[in-house]
Amino acid sequence: MSLGSAPTLVRPIRPVLSRGMLGILVLMLAVLAGIVIGETPLSLGQVGRVLANSLWGAGYAVDPVDAGIIWSYRLPRTLVAAACGAGLALAGVVLQALVRNALADPYLLGVSAGASTGAVAVTILGLGGGAIGISSGAFMGAVLAFALVALLARAAGGSPAHMVLAGIAGSQLFNALTSFFIAKSANAEQARGIIFWLLGNLSGVRWPDVWLAVPATALGLVICFRYARALDAFAFGTDAARALGVPVRWVQFVLIGMVTLMTAVMVSIVGAIGFVGLVIPHAARFIVGVRHLRLIPTAALTGAVFMILADIASRMIIPGQVVPIGVVTALVGAPGFALILIRNRRES
Amino acid sequence: MRIETFSLGWSSRGRRIVEDVELRIRPGETFGLIGPNGSGKSTLLRLMAGLLPRAQGRVELDGRPLATLPRGEIARRIALVAQAADTAERLNAREAVELGRTPWLSPFAPFSAMDEAIVSDALEAVDMTHMAERSWSTLSGGERQRIHIARALAQRPRLLMLDEPTNHLDIQHQLALLRLIAGLDVTVVIALHDLNQAMRCDRIGIMDGGRLISCGPPAEVLTPERLSAIFRVGARALTDPVDGTQQLRFHCLEDHL
Numbered sequence: 001m002s003l004g005s006a007p008t009l010v011r012p013i014r015p016v017l018s019r020g021m022l023g024i025l026v027l028m029l030a031v032l033a034g035i036v037i038g039e040t041p042l043s044l045g046q047v048g049r050v051l052a053n054s055l056w057g058a059g060y061a062v063d064p065v066d067a068g069i070i071w072s073y074r075l076p077r078t079l080v081a082a083a084c085g086a087g088l089a090l091a092g093v094v095l096q097a098l099v100r101n102a103l104a105d106p107y108l109l110g111v112s113a114g115a116s117t118g119a120v121a122v123t124i125l126g127l128g129g130g131a132i133g134i135s136s137g138a139f140m141g142a143v144l145a146f147a148l149v150a151l152l153a154r155a156a157g158g159s160p161a162h163m164v165l166a167g168i169a170g171s172q173l174f175n176a177l178t179s180f181f182i183a184k185s186a187n188a189e190q191a192r193g194i195i196f197w198l199l200g201n202l203s204g205v206r207w208p209d210v211w212l213a214v215p216a217t218a219l220g221l222v223i224c225f226r227y228a229r230a231l232d233a234f235a236f237g238t239d240a241a242r243a244l245g246v247p248v249r250w251v252q253f254v255l256i257g258m259v260t261l262m263t264a265v266m267v268s269i270v271g272a273i274g275f276v277g278l279v280i281p282h283a284a285r286f287i288v289g290v291r292h293l294r295l296i297p298t299a300a301l302t303g304a305v306f307m308i309l310a311d312i313a314s315r316m317i318i319p320g321q322v323v324p325i326g327v328v329t330a331l332v333g334a335p336g337f338a339l340i341l342i343r344n345r346r347e348s
Numbered sequence: 349m350r351i352e353t354f355s356l357g358w359s360s361r362g363r364r365i366v367e368d369v370e371l372r373i374r375p376g377e378t379f380g381l382i383g384p385n386g387s388g389k390s391t392l393l394r395l396m397a398g399l400l401p402r403a404q405g406r407v408e409l410d411g412r413p414l415a416t417l418p419r420g421e422i423a424r425r426i427a428l429v430a431q432a433a434d435t436a437e438r439l440n441a442r443e444a445v446e447l448g449r450t451p452w453l454s455p456f457a458p459f460s461a462m463d464e465a466i467v468s469d470a471l472e473a474v475d476m477t478h479m480a481e482r483s484w485s486t487l488s489g490g491e492r493q494r495i496h497i498a499r500a501l502a503q504r505p506r507l508l509m510l511d512e513p514t515n516h517l518d519i520q521h522q523l524a525l526l527r528l529i530a531g532l533d534v535t536v537v538i539a540l541h542d543l544n545q546a547m548r549c550d551r552i553g554i555m556d557g558g559r560l561i562s563c564g565p566p567a568e569v570l571t572p573e574r575l576s577a578i579f580r581v582g583a584r585a586l587t588d589p590v591d592g593t594q595q596l597r598f599h600c601l602e603d604h605l
Binding site: 100102225226227228229230232233235236237239240242243244245246247285289290291 | 394397399418419420421422423424426427428430433434435436437438439443444447448450451453455456503
């Protein structure tokens with residue numbers, strides 16, 4: 001009897017676990033690719049030895065230049081790319097569910113624009129007189145922008161459509177402010193640097209950025225998981241969610257706070273990278289459907305892998321030159337999004 | 349489950365939508381709410397389900413104030429089928445019904461065999477088992493309505509609130525729904541437009557201008573005088589010769605039949 005009933009208990013868990021393992025394997029392969037592929041070609045053996053030395057002091061003989069490239073440059077860069085892709089994808093999943101609009105992403109709701117403005121205000125205007133870091137500046141900008149957008153949406157009526165319209169207005173306003181600060185105060189060199197940074201750039205990423213980006217995304221992932229069922233319940237609107245026992249205002253507060261924090265962290269490290277938060281959730285829905293317990297890990301994983309690949313592409317497209325990663329994500333993201341739109345329509 | 353309201357009211361932009369409603373719903377009864385368009389039926393239902401902020405007065409469930417109960421606990425007791433709730437998500441019918449299990453599941457607990465069985469039963473009860481895999485966007489208005497009702501059933505509530513649930517349903521499914529509700533072992537509060545359907549309730553309340561103006565057994569409440577005063581129609585009760593039940597026949601007040 002116990003033998004007979006055991007498989008029915010195990011069965012639903014095993015595919016979830018094996019899919020999870022597959023996902024982690026894919027992610028690790030992508031990270032490895034991110035380390036191996038680059039202007040300086042490195043072999044898997046070199047990478048393995050450097051990682052073994054650094055992680056548990058294996059003591060292999062390695063070229064210190066290679067070791068530096070692998071450990072101090074490519075690994076943190078790849079890890080931040082993964083965290084950033086996963087974080088932005090999660091932000092998109094959450095906003096699309098809460099706002100009930102397929103267009104919602106941190107970009108559209110003004111969070112990215114606000115974070116950019118905050119970062120630029122700190123770096124170019126010297127806001128805070130050096131006491132505020134670029135990340136804190138980006139975070140304050142993101143919070144301010146989102147608060148403004150939320151207030152405007154509420155004043156306009158509070159429907160999901162109002163939220164999107166208010167987000168567009170907010171984005172435009174903060175992008176204009178960013179341009180204004182640049183035009184007013186930056187010299188040519190600074191302006192070029194800032195514009196390059198705004199388009200997304202992982203070149204300057206080092207270990208301290210990893211310790212900011214990875215925990216932020218990990219926290220976001222845990223919080224998203226915690227509220228996965230609540231996000232499902234938003235499918236028929238806030239009233240229906242409330243009737244299903246979801247403490248709507250609390251969930252909105254926690255999740256939107258988390259999205260704002262994550263977006264601000266990502267923008268402060270790599271600049272405003274578009275399209276990931278919009279396209280990846282749709283792609284993930286296409287793979288595993290709309291239920292958030294499956295959608296959240298899938299979107300995070302897809303986002304992480306996509307961003308690592310985009311970063312590799314940004315380094316390799318033009319030899320000797322780094323194309324801003326935001327350009328790559330949009331170049332791939334826009335046609336990808338178009339494809340999803342068309343296939344969705346065909347199916348329904 | 350007993351639900352009571354004490355001088356319950358709600359205003360929006362200075363306009364009183366529901367005013368001073370005193371209602372005692374007894375455990376197990378089917379209570380019909382009727383009234384003209386805009387009389388406050390839907391708002392009263394939402395107030396009684398605790399969905400509206402800034403309510404005046406209070407609602408009590410088995411003697412406990414609704415406002416002090418956590419949301420999840422309310423949702424394990426009360427299910428509401430609102431009017432025309434829609435989604436752009438690419439859910440299928442079964443997934444929409446599965447949402448009804450939300451208040452019973454902890455954040456990480458997987459769906460148990462019992463949850464699956466409850467969802468299957470709910471789909472069966474509204475005659476939608478054969479469409480369980482159909483995507484929401486391909487369902488008709490009536491099919492969506494039946495899925496909403498199945499979702500509420502999957503919630504396993506002790507009090508079921510339905511806001512004009514027979515809208516969009518063909519006559520077969522209207523009768524099937526009313527029969528289903530009559531057979532449930534729960535308290536039911538149902539807003540209805542069809543006064544003949546309301547005749548089947550244990551008691552009915554008439555809403556007009558946000559107030560509950562009359563409450564009692566259908567035959568006592570649905571008098572021709574009241575129907576003409578509130579609904580602006582004339583009515584006569586006809587008796588079915590087969591089983592002796594009464595049906596109302598309506599006509600315009602101007603046609604002096």
